[in-house]
Amino acid sequence: MKEKDQMQMIGTPVVADKAPKSRRRRYLALAPALLVVGVILPVAALAAYLYLIAADQYDSKAAFSIRSEQSGGVAQGFLGAIASVGGTGSAQDTDLLFDYIQSQAIVKTVDAKLDLRHLYREREGDWAFSLAPDAPIEDVVHYWNRMVSVSNESRDGILRVEVRAFDPEDAQQILKEILAASSDLINQLSQDARADSLRLSGDLVTETRADLQEIRRKLTDFRRENKIITPELEAESRSTLIATLQGKIAEAVIERDSILAYSNENDPRVQNIDIRLDSLRAQMEQERIDLSQSDKTADLDVYGVYESLLLEQEMLNVAYGQALANQASAHAETRRQARYVTVHVPPSFAEVPLYPQRLKILLITTVILLLIWSIVTVFYKNTRDKF
Structure with missing residues (x-):
């Protein structure tokens, strides 16, 4: 009886010692597997897609601002003295164009002239960076804001626009249409303002x-x-x-x-x-x-x-x-344009494709997947230690 008790006492620690070793072996086997499945394979697949399938993208850049050409006339009492000739447009005009270039309105305007769905159609199986031929306007606008970037340097009122496309001529042409549409918008706003001025002055005379x-x-x-x-x-x-x-x-x-x-x-x-x-x-x-x-x-x-x-x-x-x-x-x-778009840097023509930024995409993806892998493995290890 004593020998049996002694054997039980001796056997209990042996079982308790084997369980942690078994869990440790499972952890040591799972961590590399997760690394391979969750990091290495996705990164390799992404690299293969980026370097073998993704089409090259060319960019075109331009910079422009809104200028005003107004002068105070003899009628200072009603119209007021205008500040300067050839001065910079107001910040409101710049903000307006900043929003307009990212809006559905300009997408429809450019699409009517260039057929964006055709220009950004799928190239050699590159579905990730292309636009579906039957994409609704909402998807076209979303894709547009991926391929067109605009920055507003409010300090000097200069707007900088960059357009990407699968062909350098397409990128340059799209950017030219953006400048033309922006100029048309500013001209229309100026005409409306002048029409209001004429109407008010005519009403005052009457x-x-x-x-x-x-x-x-x-x-x-x-x-x-x-x-x-x-x-x-x-x-x-x-x-x-x-x-x-x-x-x-x-x-x-x-x-x-x-x-x-x-x-x-x-x-x-x-x-x-x-x-x-x-x-x-x-x-x-x-x-x-x-x-x-x-x-x-x-x-x-x-x-x-x-x-x-x-x-x-x-x-x-x-x-x-x-x-x-x-x-x-x-x-x-009314005989002259009160506000107009001045192009400081005309649309450029790219000779080398700079997009997609394959290495940057791979590095960011790798870092994100490694962080996720680290969090999962640490969580699994902590959970294993508790149970």
């Missing part, structure tokens, strides 16, 4: 002309209602009339004195002159009374209304002249 015609009508009605041309002319006409009456009275007195020199007051001619003098003096006196003792409050009211209307007319005359100048300036702006 409104100011209508206001000026209305105030002129009010002045005409005012003169008609008060039976005067202007208050100044009314007062001047009364003074002129008094002076005329005084002259006639003086002539009549001279004529009367000349008759009395050889006749007497009973002379009918003298009596007629006296009647005429009385009439002239009465008329002159009445005019003086009207001029000096008329309703001054009413005259002031009339004069105040007239001055108000006249001032409003003068202001509208100035505003109308300014509106016409603004309209002329706006029309002058």
Whole structure:
């Protein structure tokens, strides 16, 4: 009985010692297998695909910016003074083009001219870097953003675009179409802005002309209602009339004195002159009374209304002249392109294919697979030690 117990006591450690060794052997066998299956074979397959199947890709590069050609005209009040001639376009224009080059809109524009599905069709079994002939527009846009890269250097407003294609001429042609589409977009935006400017300036001229015609009508009605041309002319006409009456009275007195020199007051001619003098003096006196003792409050009211209307007319005359100048300036702006695309580096023509970057792809893939393999093996080892 004691011998049996001793054998059991001796046998137990032996079993406990064999289990870790067995698990260690499985681990040592599994780690290399995972390395081969999870790293070496995929990398080898990828290398074979990249170097034996993947088609060469040529790139074309260009750099451009948006420039403005605007100058302040005589109509500074409405249109405002424009900063400079030949200056750099705003950052908003650059950001707009940055988004446009990556959008579905430009893809459709370029595709309508070059047939992107045909240019990027599968070459010699290279399905990974090619575009399916029946790809929907969403897939075409996704593929476009893989083959077209754009960077926005906001500090100087320069956009740099790189296009890749299986043929250097195709890459260059696609980039030329991108520049043309970008220029068309900027031109269209400029035309819309100028159209708005013309519309606003035209509306201002129309409104100011209508206001000026209305105030002129009010002045005409005012003169008609008060039976005067202007208050100044009314007062001047009364003074002129008094002076005329005084002259006639003086002539009549001279004529009367000349008759009395050889006749007497009973002379009918003298009596007629006296009647005429009385009439002239009465008329002159009445005019003086009207001029000096008329309703001054009413005259002031009339004069105040007239001055108000006249001032409003003068202001509208100035505003109308300014509106016409603004309209002329706006029309002058339409004769030139306010903003335009300036190409600093024209689309290049590649002689050597630089893509796909086979070695870079292999190195990145290898590093990622090795990291995954390391994580899996460490996790397996830790799990094995616990159980």
